[in-house]
Amino acid sequence: MKKIFYLFIIVSVTIITSCSKDKKITPGGDGGGDNTDGPSKTGSTLDLIKDSVFLYAQQTYYWNTSLPTYATFKPRSFSGTSDLDALQTEIDAMTQYSKNPETGKPYEYYTPAPGYAKYSFIDDGSVSGELGGVKGDFGFAPVWISEDDIRVKYVYPGSPADLKGLKRGYQIVGINGRTGSGLTYDNGTNVDFLIKAYSQSNDITLTLKKPDGTTFTAAMSTGSYTVNPVLVTKVIDAGGGKKVGYIAFNSFTADANAVPRLNTAFNTFAGSNITDLVVDLRYNGGGYVSTAEYLSNLIAPASADGSVMFSYNFNQMMTEGKATILKNQKRKDDNGQTYSYFDINYTPSANTIRFSKADVPATLNLSHVFFIVTGSTASASELTINNLIPKMDVKLIGTTSYGKPVGFFDIDINKYQMYIPQFETKNASGNGGYYAGMKPGSTTYPGKLANDDVTKDFGDPAEGLFAYAINYVKNGTFAISGTRIQSANQLKTFSVDQSREVGIQVEGKKFRGMILNDPKAKK
Structure with missing residues (x-):
């Protein structure tokens, strides 16, 4: 989707659009006084960007009702080592107001660094380039x-x-x-x-x-x-007429980058008549929702065709068409027609996605699909798993996933792009809310809880997590007799939970998300 980058001016002032990201912001105001009950009409470019960050959150953040007033929050008070750092500091603070009643902590509580946002961030455009391939x-x-x-x-x-x-x-x-x-x-x-x-x-x-x-x-x-997001593709003969397809998929890059590579892999699987599939998402932090939809269609059985895959759920202000600030977010569709994010219909009925097997080149007849996951498995990866659980036998192998059932679209503010959760997804059974992650071997997510085995290459039948899947296909159990993966396990002194947390921590500020890049439901 081509973008028209805009120059943000607060709602009561004329909106100016531009294809350049380098123009200055014209001071604006919302009728309030200087930092008393609303933004001032004067200030530096950075001040106005800080105002914009908070004003967009007030209308579009999934937990917007938890936010304080502008006067209480004081967006312009945040500072940092750079402009981008100051804006991220503001976002980090903004995300700590929404409390998850199940934990008593913010929905965006980030265990490796409490006080920092688990999901929300602001970017200089690097993410869009990376996900473009x-x-x-x-x-x-x-x-x-x-x-x-x-x-x-x-x-x-x-x-x-x-x-x-x-x-x-x-x-x-x-x-x-x-x-x-x-x-x-x-x-x-x-x-x-x-x-x-x-x-x-x-x-x-x-x-x-x-x-x-x-x-x-x-x-x-x-x-x-x-980027080639398909790191490895293999077919393993498990004996007894059973064949296991394996794919290591590392990023939900844009359709143009990912789809041809996925098609090649799944055409191979179909041609090999695989009976079971292992999808290795252990380091996949997510990406575009449209690619997750495509992968879900590739894996789903023919019987799922036409049934509900998942639904988007936005906040009440967006659902009721009152998020007027989105008029500033101008885009062009694939036909070159200009629209704004305000023109999108955000009601659940208009945002229910269905399986469409006609959109993919191959249909597999699978007994099981296994997903290999770790704490680095997030967002669009978890969406794919959640989509398929009501439709087929799904099993998870590895450590508990990251836990991100929410997604966003990009908000352009001057030369930056802001990503804050605007929606939560739920599958055909109405299930979502996996903020604590998906735990393999639990009642909700059957499978095998086990440490990642980094001593073996992707697709190696002796690699610990893949070996569990192969054994299940052969014997109907995850238990492995003998010392087949013992050498790998002996090297690991971290517990399963520690291993997960260390993996998340070392990744630092790696992108984790699911981006709504193809809104279809117009008002």
Whole structure:
């Protein structure tokens, strides 16, 4: 969807639109006095952006009724090391008012860093580029699997890390000259060092140990590359006429990027007559809802065709068509027609999505679908799982997922894009609300609770979590006799819950979300 970036001016003043993100904001006002009962008509560009952040939340935030008044919140009072940091500080504070009655904590309570927003953030446009299929980083991610053992957990093909020979499972024994106790997990200085080194720097030098015990050094710089979200596709013969399809899907990138690659994988599965499917979403933080819909259609049985997949649920102000601030958010549809987000019908009846098997090239006849999940599995990944639970036999393997049943669309404010939850999704059974995550092996999510095994590559039948799925297909149980995955488990000193939390923590501010990128229901 092409965007027209707008210049925000508070509602009572004429709206100016522009294709440029670099113009200044014209001061506006809502009829209130200077920071008393509403925004001032004067102020710096940053002041007006801060006002805009809060005013959009007042009308579109899913928990908007929990927010205080403008005068109480004082948007212009927030500061930071940069303009973007100041805006994120404001958003973090804004999200702590909505309380989940089940926990007594904010819905956006972020366990690794209380006081920070779990879901909401503001961005300089990097996320839209990344989900469009182009990234500009090193192309790998690390994780501690024990206090003294850091591993490469994935590498994107064609990325700088891939070109330097990094592979999943390689042990990282040196980072920018730092070794030994300087790389021990400490929930503090060493964690911050690792996050900054791989996700906030333009250059990095790693010393890595291969499975054969040899080491090598890889010095690399960040670079632009096209993301292939399908990391691995395999078909495993499980014997007795059973075949297991496996796909490691790492990001719900835009349709143009993801759909052709998904089609290739599922056409292979259909041609191989697989009986069971394993979808590895263990590090998939989400992305576009339209891609989640497409993957759900690929996996769903023919009997699901035409039935409810899920529904969007917006706040009351949006549902009743009173979120007038959305008139400022101008867009163009695929036919080149201009509309605004205010023109969308946000009622549940107009936002119920149905399965459509005609939209996908292959239909599988599956006995089971297994989803491999961890604390890094979020949002659009969880949406896909939730969509399919009422329609087929779904089992989860791994650690408890991130817990993000809410999503958003992008709000353009000057040169920034703000993402705050505007909707919650519920499946055909009316179930959602998995704020604590989806726990494998629980009553709601049958399966196997187990640690991630980062010592083996994706799709390796000996990899711990995949091995559980194969064993279930063969024997109807997750229990594995003998020592098949014992060597991997011996390396892990973290409990299952600790492993989950460490994985989330090390990812820092990685994007996690489901973005409504194709609103269909117009008023």
